[in-house]
Amino acid sequence: MNELAVLTEEQRVKLNSTRRRVIESIGKNMDLYGITLSIGHLYGNMYFNQEPVTLDEMSETMGMSKTSMSTGMRTLHDLKMINKVWGKGSRKDLYEVVPDWHQNFADFFSIKWRKAVEQNMAALARSLKEIEALKEQYAGETAFVQVLDSDAQKIDEALKYYKWLERLIDSFETGEIYRFIPKE
Incomplete structure (x- = not known):
């Protein structure tokens, strides 16, 4: 049964006004993290649903095309912010x-940070390899080798940071972070 069906029109209007404020806030917050405002609004709308919804239902609720809705749902699913669930008697995805x-925060940042860490560590490793090759090639040129050594040290420091960031990501994924900063 639709939860709003038992409410008066005045109650629905007031409830929707309150929810819209929260939905807008969620959208703006997610926009700060690189998620489009519309996907943030999609999550906010879904947050207040009491039961799983289909793409068609959300498309109608939000006035978005089914293609845009599908993209938004896929983004939220990839970020582990929504789940696809089974519904008895339904042929459509819910x-x-x-x-x-x-958990949403931990999953979102873990996914984003891990991808960035992997890309950056690969770039740094390639640069270190190139520096080593240049040091061999220009072994007799002390000034250049010193610059290369200095750059290698800076890259090593950056790698230490990324290794630390990997441990931070691991702590989010395992939930260990909550031992240090407990949930309320």
Whole structure:
């Protein structure tokens, strides 16, 4: 049964006004993290649903095309912010929000940070390899080798940072972070 069906029109209007404020806030917050405002609004709308929804239902609710809705749902699913669920008697995919905001934050940043860390560490490793080759090639040119050594040290420091960041990501993924900063 639709939860809003038992409410008066006045109650629905007031409830929707309150929800819109939260949905807008969620959208703006997610926009800060690189998720489009519309996908943030999609998550916010889904957050208040009591039951799983289809693409068609959300498309109608938000006035978005089914293609845009599909892209938004896929983005939220890839970020582990919504789950695809089974619904008895339904042939359409159903989606529901993962309501744990701590887990959403941890998953979102873990996915984004891990990808960035991998890319950056690969670039740094390639540069170190090139520096070593240049040091061999120009072994007799002390000034150039000193510059190369200095650059290698800086890259080593950057690698230490990325290794630390990997441990931070691991702590989010395992939940260990909550031992240091407990959930309320």
